[in-house]
Amino acid sequence: MADESGDWDLVQRVQGGDKAAFDVLVLKYQHKIVNLVMRYVQDPVESLDVAQEAFIKAYRALPSFRGDSAFYTWLYRIAINTAKNYLVARKRRPLDYDLDLQDPQQYDMDSRLSDAETPEGHVLGEEIRLVVSDAIEGLPKDLRTAIVLREIEGMSYEEIAREMDCPVGTVRSRIFRARDAIDKLLRPLLD
Amino acid sequence: MDKVKQQISACLDGELSSGETQLLLKRLERDVEHRDTLARYVLLGEAMRDGLAPACLDGSFADSVASRVSGELRSALTSPVWAGKFRRILVGSGVAAAVALLAIASMQNVVLEGTQVDLNADNEAAPISYTVPEPPAQVSSYMVGSGRQAGMARNSSWARVVAAGFVKQVEVMEPVEIQKDAAASLAVESPPPEKRP
Numbered sequence: 001m002a003d004e005s006g007d008w009d010l011v012q013r014v015q016g017g018d019k020a021a022f023d024v025l026v027l028k029y030q031h032k033i034v035n036l037v038m039r040y041v042q043d044p045v046e047s048l049d050v051a052q053e054a055f056i057k058a059y060r061a062l063p064s065f066r067g068d069s070a071f072y073t074w075l076y077r078i079a080i081n082t083a084k085n086y087l088v089a090r091k092r093r094p095l096d097y098d099l100d101l102q103d104p105q106q107y108d109m110d111s112r113l114s115d116a117e118t119p120e121g122h123v124l125g126e127e128i129r130l131v132v133s134d135a136i137e138g139l140p141k142d143l144r145t146a147i148v149l150r151e152i153e154g155m156s157y158e159e160i161a162r163e164m165d166c167p168v169g170t171v172r173s174r175i176f177r178a179r180d181a182i183d184k185l186l187r188p189l190l191d
Numbered sequence: 192m193d194k195v196k197q198q199i200s201a202c203l204d205g206e207l208s209s210g211e212t213q214l215l216l217k218r219l220e221r222d223v224e225h226r227d228t229l230a231r232y233v234l235l236g237e238a239m240r241d242g243l244a245p246a247c248l249d250g251s252f253a254d255s256v257a258s259r260v261s262g263e264l265r266s267a268l269t270s271p272v273w274a275g276k277f278r279r280i281l282v283g284s285g286v287a288a289a290v291a292l293l294a295i296a297s298m299q300n301v302v303l304e305g306t307q308v309d310l311n312a313d314n315e316a317a318p319i320s321y322t323v324p325e326p327p328a329q330v331s332s333y334m335v336g337s338g339r340q341a342g343m344a345r346n347s348s349w350a351r352v353v354a355a356g357f358v359k360q361v362e363v364m365e366p367v368e369i370q371k372d373a374a375a376s377l378a379v380e381s382p383p384p385e386k387r388p
Contacts, residue, residue: 006205034244121245
């Protein structure tokens with residue numbers, strides 16, 4: 001899958017000393033990891049600390065990462081272990097259900113906002129979702145199809161190209177144009 | 192069409208060539224605006240999947256991690272694993288040099304080789320006298336030994352200066368407090384045997 005090979009390229013650059021590559025990985029997976037940790041830790045402030053610690057542990061362990069699994073799968077396990085260790089250290093009982101058994105990808109599709117988040121963050125999150133949803137509805141069909149196949153279905157550019165019967169370069173362009181159009185509506189909300 | 196933004200979009204999907212990735216990473220490192228663009232592209236994807244983490248909306252989380260990663264790099268460069276050896280040599284040399292200088296400064300004002308010295312000869316307000324310990328070779332060998340421990344060769348110029356410090360008096364001068372203390376510190380017993388590896 002292109003996403004995994006792209007992550008592997010970034011991982012190898014981090015192993016070569018490129019911290020900008022690790023920054024990209026953090027930006028890419030921060031939402032997933034913070035949400036994952038919050039399912040264990042509950043408290044928003046503590047969750048951020050634990051999630052941050054998980055990324056730092058991953059950074060320290062990256063030299064020994066051989067790519068036997070996808071980077072995100074590996075990071076997912078580190079985050080869970082970090083959260084569990086934190087709870088044990090704080091003498092809190094982990095949750096009854098075990099997120100270890102869930103497929104990381106499937107977990108992402110089912111994740112919901114935690115009740116422990118701040119009202120302001122929750123409101124902004126809802127606003128962002130609405131803006132993005134409306135923006136996608138307003139996209140031309142080919143751009144909407146491309147971005148949905150990429151972001152929701154997780155298909156690679158090659159798979160999307162076969163699905164849409166167009167060159168890979170066209171897929172790349174359509175996905176970018178969709179993101180750019182949504183970003184123009186999103187940016188004022190975040191500035 | 193913004194070419195860099197298109198590259199950011201492709202990089203996010205793992206669809207950028209290695210060469211383009213390398214150039215883009217350099218650009219992201221120095222251009223905050225493009226880094227923010229990447230963060231927003233991630234954000235809109237998470238919003239589509241209902242996977243937003245509100246705590247990550249203002250960018251501070253990724254900034255904190257980046258700051259800690261920079262700290263990790265700095266720690267690695269000053270790692271005690273390889274810097275400790277050099278640190279020990281520097282500290283040892285510093286201590287040996289400081290003691291040598293102190294000894295040389297004090298030896299310039301006293302007579303050595305077992306003679307009785309009255310430091311009060313020219314100063315009635317400082318009633319002190321002492322016997323300079325002998326042999327001076329013991330102290331100089333201790334100094335040289337310390338220097339060797341700190342990395343100085345036996346016949347190094349520093350070792351020769353240390354040994355040369357224990358020569359006959361040049362002249363007697365009016366005593367000052369620090370010199371009296373230095374002289375008192377020279378009244379030592381035999382140094383402990385130098386530990387051999």
